[in-house]
Structure formats: C-alpha cells, structure tokens
Amino acid sequence: MNDISPTHPRYHSLLLRDKMAQAYQEGILADTALIAHGRGEAFDYILGEKTNPPANKAIEAATAALLLAKNPVLSVNGNTAVLAGEDMVNLANLIQAKVEINLFYRTPQRVMKVQEVLESAGATEVLGKEDDDYLPLEGLKGPRSRAHPNGVHQADVVLVPLEDGDRAEALVALDKKVITIDLNPLSRTAQKSSITIVDNLVRALPLMMAEVKKLKGCYREDLEKIVNEFDNAENIHNTLDLISQHFKRDERL
C-alpha cells in the first residue's frame, strides 16, 4: 500500500487508510478504530467522496455557532488526531477554542501519543492529558466518561468529530450545543447532535476554517440568524435524499 498511484480514482481514500494502518502500528489507535474507519470509508464512498450541499450548510451553521460560543471546546479522539490533528489545532487557534483529548479506549500510551500529535501541530494548551483533573459526564461510566473541568464541562459549544453515540447524547443532555462531523447520517451521534456535518473530517475542517474567515466580520445577529435558521433534522433528511438518489441513479453501473 506504500506506492499508491495518484491517478487511482480513490487515491485520497487509500492514503488515509494507509495513515490509519500506520498509526495503529504506532499504538495510537485501538483495533476497533480501524473498523470504525472502514465504516466511514463506506459511507464516504456512498456520498461520492465529496462535500455535498447539506454538509456545506451544516458547516456554515457550525462555524457560526463556534464563533458565537463563549467557551468553545474541540474534542479530539484517536481517529480524529490521526486523520486531522493538525487541522483541529489550526481551527482551535483560529477561533481561540480549547482542545481536549477524549479517548473511548483510553490508555496512558494512547493519550500521550495523541498529545504529541496535537502539540507538534502547534497546540499551546491541551486538556485531557494523562495526569489532568477530570470529572465524569453524567450518564456515562468508565474512562470514556472523563471530561476536563475547565474544558468540556465548561463548554457551551463542543465540536466532537467521530464521536460515540452515548457521549454525544450525554453532552446534549447537559444542554451543550453539540457539533459533530460524522459520515453516517443514521448514526446515533448524527441523529442526536445539534449540528451534524455529514462529511469526511479531512474535507470539512479546511472548509470550516475558510468559513471562519468569511464569517468573522459578521454582526452577532447575523451569526445568530444562521444558527437559528439551521434545521438539523431537515438537513439530515436532505442528506438521506441525496444518498437515496445516488443509489437510484446507479451512476457507477
């Protein structure tokens, strides 16, 4: 897999797969992380491996919500760190958000590896480190209930890409605005979040940064209008319609 031809129709997807397999070898990821990545690959394939109009709409609303936030926090798990650690840090720096490590299968080694990725990407302050304080999130058990008292616990808006359904629900129950980036529009995380970007993380984050630059000069009420007018359920419906048409059109046959 080391010499993937750039002319391969799925070149970018194969590069990401390679990156994930290598990160697994280096001990950042649990083995179920590879399976999760495969699920994402399938959904991305179904979406045509491109950012679709409903995703663009969600990206605009998500960016406006982050710009309006008092305490925005970007949550980073293993897959997110491997696939888009640098972009997460860049986005955090751009909007002055905190970055917090949240691992589902948390081990000291994995936490340290993710911390390394984030710090070498230029993160000045990383929360959720191995020795950091934490408080459990109500309704969750074990290591995945961990959240930093000054991070996720204080946040009014959280960006939680590739998040587990239980955690997403727990965050929504705490009245936080939950933004997720998830390729499966039917996942519990996608369904429960406040703003769901059904897109590949590696495409969505650069678009969010471009959106920050576009919206940064806007009046507060304009941003509020964007957020208030965004209907997540309807937007997911539009994504599902797209997928449905995609299978119907049979483009690939």
Added chain:
Amino acid sequence: MNDISPTHPRYHSLLLRDKMAQAYQEGILADTALIAHGRGEAFDYILGEKTNPPANKAIEAATAALLLAKNPVLSVNGNTAVLAGEDMVNLANLIQAKVEINLFYRTPQRVMKVQEVLESAGATEVLGKEDDDYLPLEGLKGPRSRAHPNGVHQADVVLVPLEDGDRAEALVALDKKVITIDLNPLSRTAQKSSITIVDNLVRALPLMMAEVKKLKGCYREDLEKIVNEFDNAENIHNTLDLISQHFKRDERL
C-alpha cells in the same frame, strides 16, 4: 467489548467485530482487513442487517450453479476464514468442492493460520498451502496472482467471498463462473461477478447449505433453468432500489 449484551440491537454485528479484532491480534489478518470489515459493517447496516429478497434469489442461483459444476472450488481469504471458516468447509463437504486458500496479503504465518482454521473445521484437503504448487492468474501480479493448478485453475465454478476486484475480474476473464458474497453492491467484485450475493457471509452460507438440501434432488435441467434465468445486473439493481428506499423511508429517524 468482551461483555456485549445479547439485548443490544446490533449484538451479532458486535460479536463479529470482536472476532475480527481478536483474529487480528492472533496474526491471521492484515490491518487493512479490519478496515475492510468496517466497510462491510456499514453496508450491512444499510441493508438492515438481514438477508433481503434479491440476496435470496442470488443464493438460489449460486447454489444451483455449484451443484451443476464439474469442478467447484471455494476460495478462502483471511476475513472469510475468520468470519465463516467452518461454514465454508461444511459447504465444501456438502457439495464435494475443493477448498483453496487465497490471501491478498500473503505471508507464511497467515497461510498457516488460515489452514489451521480450515482443518480444525474438518477440511480434508486444503489447497493453496504454503508449499503448494501454484500458477499465476493471467493479468495479476505478486502473491495475489497465486492459484493452485488443481484448484482455481481447473475450476469451472468458483465461490470467492469478499474478493478483491482485480482477482474477480481475472477469474471472469478466464471464463469461470464467479460467485461472490459481498455486502457492497457497487464494488467492482459485485459488479463483475457472474452471481453476486449481496449479503453478510455469516448469514448467506447457512442459507446456501439449506438451499443445497432443497435443490439436491432436482433434475439437471431444472438447475440449469434457475441459473439461466438469473440476471445478475437486474438483481443488483433490485438491491440498489431496496437501499434507496431504505434511505428514503428514514425508518431510523
């Protein structure tokens, strides 16, 4: 992941995931095998994790084709061995087919592990072992071009579940009847094969064995009629329609 509750709505899927992760730890599988399994999971989810009518139709045609075959060969790769090694052997014994190991990322260790799985499932003769003769399949390069002179090379009908697109194409080009079991109806393997069963291997194989028992007493011309009347492209279209409706109906919302 060790204590999955049988009441979990995706219990069977989670059990298989566990099985795959464990097999990976034991060295049977390449890491991209886990990613491939994840892709399958996503497509199975989309199919409602059940055998749909077009799959049942393909299972009937595939079984008839195997019963009509002079030299049927069942090809087993790593994922197939882990998920359904025993069923592959049982099916082979039922129809007196040969079993051949064909690994995409072939290493002596993996070959031996797959051989172990097949022999402990009761296989009397396994082809494609580490020291076995082999001839390359035309159009393919490297270890994945390997095929046994008395196995796949002589076969008129091959069952190649979870097969790679290039290999499936190479087999079709050799005028073999290629039966595949693949959860992605849009994959090159699914599109190029003679008979495509869009279903989860672990559900499809027991259904094929039941079908063998049903069809075994049939006249040759009845079996031929089943095979000749089966239209693979149309059957895949019907699967895609089903998926399309599934997304439209939004059952899970």
